[in-house]
Amino acid sequence: MTEDRYSKIRVSIAAGVARVTLDNPPVNALDVALMKELRDFLSTVRDLPSVSVIVFDSANPDFFIAHVDMALIDEPHAFDEMAKDAPAGLNVFQDFAETLRRQPQLTIVKLAGIARGGGAEFVAAADMSFAALGRGRLAQCEALMGIVPGGGGTQLLAHRLGRARALEVILGADLFDAETAERYGWVNRALPADEFDGFVERLAHNIAALPPGVVAAAKRAMPLADLSVGLAREHQAWADLFALPAAARLIRGGLARGAQTREGELRLEELLRELGAMSP
Template identity: 35%
Template sequence: MESPTRFILTEHSAALWRVTFNNPPVNLVDATMTSQLNALFTRAEASDSLAVIIFDSADPDFYLAHYDLSDENELRHVLAHPEEVHPWTALLARLGSLPLATISSIRGRARGAGSEFLLATDIRFASREKAIVGQFEIGMSAIAGGGPASRLPALVGRGRTFEILYGGLDYDGALAEQYGYVNRALPDKELDGFVDEFASRVASFDVQTIRDIKHFVNLVTQRPEAEYKDQMDAFWAAVNRPAQQYVAQHLFEAGLQQRSDVELDLPRWVTRFQYHSGSSVE
């Protein structure tokens, strides 16, 4: 595995690794990150001793902002090859099936694909004051593509899933804990110590037992993979429609994917540029 450029890998021990997302300016998910995570997962799956991976962020304001929407070549490829499973969809399914414990330690914004990533991990711990999670895609006239319509109901229930996906709002650590979006929210100053202690405890146990637990829990909690492909296909179909293009164009002009107020307060900004009959994409 070549040295990653989208995250920092720290191997604390043979049993415990840490992946720290580090993709300035706002920790976007992109094709390069997906490829590098896949390479990491290949290493993880081949290990006889690895028990736990922690996923955290080097940026206190952005855990993973969302997917990079600026690559027009990706849209053309997706529309030309509808039979393919999108790499992000495949990666999240692989993450959920890794034969080890995966822990998200959330500080900063995890929206869109960032939220989808943490939903695919086994356990989610959040900073009470500094974690922000949500699915904003409805504000861009699109369904969330990475599977939250399938993963959220088991965590938060049907009604709250609709609230999250229909509303496109942010949820702070405290409310996310109340809803079940995250396992628990801790005071920010306690988050790192708690996660380290918990992960070290899990990593001290028998690896095969951890794998057995993961296997049997997955048997009753994982959804059919076809659901995830259908949701991603619906997302990319939306990206090809005038409504999504209209919102995206105006958000990019205002500062989307830059370190800007748009990214800091995205749910508010998406409501400024909604598409109506007669609107045009220049």
């Protein structure tokens, strides 16, 4: 895997651990280029026996993945190429989450910034996730854009958190701090910032050092829940809402008021609530 293969992620592999650092300024929006590179990486290492663990982190101290690129509202065919490869019944964002969920290696997210929308779905799709206290934060912000999560979020959260807490996350549309996310089961642990890197590093290398076959056997022994029926319902709910005028108004209005800039993203929920309070 050559160093110049990717422009939106940085990859290093050592002692059975692949480290993937997301680097898509200014806020690590999940755009077409970033999704393509992540999918290519997952496919490339899928059958590599030299990789047992994949750790995802971010080059941006404020953001892991802000959310799916809101500018795609005006590029309706941007994902057409990837959509051709999606299994029947899944949209391209659901397929991306399922690809991560079904990766044979153990996948770990290091959350030291904000993950919203598709970024929060990425966290929930990984095998394990760890958040830095005071820094790691999570949100499903789609309701403030007039839609519901459409990349697996409804199903992943209901499975992880239970229905009541999943509804709180999705309809409350607030940022959750690391401590609350841990209590709800959204992340494995919330760790003090000065312990965060060392803990994840030790865990990843300890797992990678296990005898051959152990990681795969453990994942086979605890099979993934089949979310296919729920994902079909989610896609229909998302698509129906996305077709309404409110979604386009709120998404375009959010961009006009600073979404996807660092300053706008640090107060995105407030920005979108202000916009939603305005008359259509």
